[in-house]
Amino acid sequence: MNIPGVNLDPYSVKTETALMHDAVHMFLKCITDLHATGKSVKPTKLSCENVDKWTPGFDIASFIKAYTHDTDGLYSTTAPISFDNLGRRTNFSIFVVEGNRDDVVAKWNPSDPEVLQFLKSEEDRNKELERKWSEGIVTVASIIGPPYLMVKEQKSETDLLEGNNRYEGFSMDLIALLAKDLNIKFRFEVLKSGQRGAYDKTTKSWNGLIREILDRRAELAICDLTITPDRREVVDFSTPFMRLGISILYRKAEAKEADMYAFLDPFSLKLWMYSATLYLALTVVLFFISRISPQDWENPHPCEQEPEELENIWDMKNCLWLTLGSIMNQGCDILPKGMAPRLAASMWWFFTIIVTNSYMANLAAFLTNERSQSEINSAEDLAKQTKIKYGTLDGGSTQGFFRESNYSLYQRMWTAMEQAKPSVFEQSNDAGVARVQNEKNRLYAFLMESSTLEYQIQTKCDLKQVGNWLDSKGYGIAMPLDYPHRSRINEALLRLQEQGEINRLKDKWWKEERKDPLCPKESEDQDANKLALQNVGGVFIVLGVGVALAYIVAVLEFLWNVRSVSVDEHISYMQALKVELLFALDVRKTKKRAKPEVPESSSSSRSPSMARSFLQSAGSFLRLDKMNQMETPGSSRHTSRPLE
Incomplete structure (x- = not known):
């Protein structure tokens, strides 16, 4: 105008x-x-x-x-x-004009914002697509979403990125390989809305990438675009270039620092103290009951019919051993004979049965409690509980899968997702992943496609995949219905798959090109459920302390026995220690003399002293006999001369 x-x-x-x-x-x-x-x-x-x-x-x-x-x-x-x-x-209209040809392509008005009115017929638009293909420039629509398409970072301020150089990712590399195989050029157009393509029953129209194909603003569309029956009614798809299924993304249980003394957890501190006090108290009671029980005073020498003394074996040491062996389920080699001691021991055995079995049951529950708390292993586990919320990508194929499913389990899950407040649906996969990571107490799970899930858990080590796939489907390249070059694209995709190029691209963008460090490989679930040393390390410490204490007591007993030997055998302490120590270290000997073997040097040094004592005793006896003769009347007056 x-x-x-x-x-x-x-x-x-x-x-x-x-x-x-x-x-x-x-x-x-x-x-x-x-x-x-x-x-x-x-x-x-x-x-x-x-x-x-x-x-x-x-x-x-x-x-x-x-x-x-x-x-x-x-x-x-x-x-x-x-x-x-x-x-x-x-009441206004905006015309869409093709800049390089000055042709009015379509008209838009605010009364119907979701619809673009084309001013060309279907035949004219197909001819236009064929013209673009013949000219070698194909428009490819996509959305930003790692690892399929990402904005490339500038290495320097002078490094200006234009056209296709602005983007990188799996989709970009795959289209580049196809273009090289088909001898064409392509131009990527990124859809800012980030929508893949969903049908709105209210407006009766499609959005996202499917809308771009229907409106002929792009000849091809690629991303993590799932091939679904609804989408295939309005657009064509290539052969799937990736197989996948719906999986559950869930946060791992927070790894708590292993408690080496977890074996003490089944009982409270008070209960441990009460049990120890009762153990000591019952030992004292059993000791006094055994002393007043006539049946526990026995003849130490059974051969004597009328002994002058009786003996009671139930000293404090044996009473402690009986009560300790009972609570450890090991028993004792001696048992009381009196009625009263047996009654007391029986009540103690009943007590130990209840306490030990309660301890074992509670210990098993404590060791498995961490793995069983708020844990899900499948979609069935999600459906049969209400504490953990779960959702999907809003407007995606995963949401459509649950909405249209006739399987009762998935219908229940869809009803739960629809009725959840606040909404469990997210506008992007990244938002869903972030919600799983940030939700308190692990009360949210995100249902997403396994390929994207696998990409996320490669570097987010606090996340994991739960269970198996809920379905099986594939990603494909969308194109208009009856697209004349569909067969050529499919053939090129098959060649790339046979050459292993698609698997190479997946390894590249899922692992090799990751900026964040990859998570270390974890052991299998079967190994993860096994107890490790840090879970029961306290038991080993108790064992080590007990054995060390027993060794110290054994050394003290050994040294005390050496002292007794030195006194009884009239030898020095070091000589007795040498004899006993050499015998203890000789592991071939299994029998020991009642009296230790004293070395000859010790015997020879002891002989002069014994002879001297004998002579002194004899001399004293002779002098005493002489004095008796002098005092006896009528005895001889001759006196003996002393020995020279």
Whole structure:
């Protein structure tokens, strides 16, 4: 349209420019008409802190709303101008123009925002696609979503990225391989909405990438786009380039620091103290009962029919051994014979049966409690509980799978997802993954496609895949119905699969090109459920301390026995220690003399002293005999001469 004073072609300017042109002319026209009525539109100084209003502003707004069509010299480039009561533009159209050919392709108006009205027939649009293919430039629509398509980072400020160089990822590399095989060029167009393509029953239209194909804004569409029956009714798909299924993404249980003394957890501290106190108290009681029980005083020498003394074997040491052996389920080699001691021991055995079995049952529960708490292993586990919420990508094929499923389990899950408050559906896979990571107490699980799930858990070590696939499907490249080059694309995909190129691309973008470090490989679930040393390390410590204490007691007993030997055998302590130690270290000997074998050096050193003692004793006896002879009457007067 030619505006007076301005040569403005609506097919050669941007939409923003045309709208700005009409807005300025509309405002100028309203100011002029308002001034003609005699009302002042003189600007007035106002303070932002006051509540004063500029009165002409309301008049200008009223004049703008009053215009409903192009009249009175008001020229517009975007169709007749009119507004509703809220001041919103109505009854206008925007034309989609193909810039390189100046052809009007389609028309859009706000009354039906989801629909783009094409001004060309289906046949003309197919011819246009064929023309683009013959010219070697194919438009590929996609969405940003790692690892399929990502925005490439600039290595430096001078490194300007344009066209396809702005993006990288699995989809980009796959299309590049196809283009090389088919000898064509391609141009990636990224859809900002991030929608893959879902059918809205209210507007009866498709959105996302499927909409791009239907409107012929793109010849191909690629991302993690699942081949579904609904989508195949409106677009064609290539041979699946990746097989996958729906899986459950869930956060791992927080790894608690292993408690080496977890074997003490089944009983409280008070119960442990009560049990130990009762053990000591019953030992003392059993000791006194055994002393007053006549049956426990026995003849130490059974051969004597009428012994002068009786013996009681139940000293404090044996009483402690009996009660300890009972609670350890080991028994004792001696047992009481009296009625009263047996009754006391029987009640103690009954007590130990209850306590030990309760301890074992509670210990098993404590060791498995961490793995069983808030744990899910399959979709059935999710469906039969209400504590853990679960959801899907909003508008994705996974959501459609549950919505359209006839299987009772999945129907129950869909009902639970629909009724959940707040909503369990997320606008992107990244949002769903973040919700799983951040939800308190692991109360959210995200149902997503296994390929994307596998990509996420490669670097997010706190996440895991639960159970097996719920279904089996594939990713494909979307294209218009009856696309003439579909067979060529399928053949190229099959060649790439046979050559292993697609698997190589998956390894590249799932593992090799990851900026975050990959998670270490974990052991199998069967090994993960086994107890490790840190879970029962306290038992080993108790064993080690007990054995060490026994060794110390054994050494003390050995040294005390050496002292007794040295006194009994009249030898030095070091000599007795040497004899006993050499015997203890000789593991071949299994029998021991009642009296130790004293070395010859010790015997020879002891012989002179014994002879000297014998002579002294004999000399004393002779002198005593001489004195007796002198005192006896009538004895001989001869005296014996002493020995020279």
